[in-house]
Amino acid sequence: MESEIRSIVHRVVTRTLAGQGAHPPTGARPPRGVPHPAPSEPPPAPPRGVIALGADHGGFPLKEILKEHLQAQGFDVVDCGTHSSDSVDYPDFARAVAQLVSEGKAWRGIMIDGAGIGSCMVANKIPGVRASMCYDHATAHNAREHNNANVLTLGAGLIGAHLARQIVDTWLSTPFAGGRHARRVNKINALDEDRK
Secondary structure, eight states: OHHHHHHHHHHHHHHHHHOOOOOOOTTOOOOTTSOOOOOOOOOOOOOTTEEEEEEOTTTHHHHHHHHHHHHHTTOEEEEOOOOSSSOOOHHHHHHHHHHHHHTTSOSEEEEEESSSHHHHHHHTTSTTOOEEEOOSHHHHHHHHHTTOOOEEEEETTTSOHHHHHHHHHHHHHOOOOOTHHHHHHHHHHHHHHHTO
């Protein structure tokens, strides 16, 4: 599993440095006589209970605390790094966490940096990810119940370990309410298609 994580982080960094290829305009049709491409299949259902966990150097100590907390509850934690307090760039690790969720290899993702804001921005660039930065019970509950968030970002410089554990527990245990919220989440998801 560790070699797979390293491979994902390597791919993320390589793509970031190389840039992404251009996409055809939305709604573009293939030339006459060329068959339409088959609709892309939805990603496989993520294994429930697998959590991708990552942090930068500022979030590393809290990541280690949350990793132990999650494992004690029976979750299978995929540690995306970092693995020390040496300075690193949070986008690399936030992208690795979000990529595992996007590809259906993790049920949920949790990323910790100093404030949680930058990692949230990064994660929301990955198709299929709805990341939420939470700092208390109310935001954790709302992010899941109303927005069906699948990646949580936390600011290690803003909250302590005790509150972080409570936020994580609330976020993981709160179900999506569906109903009118499903219509709105579908509109969020549709934005991924608009970017292609």
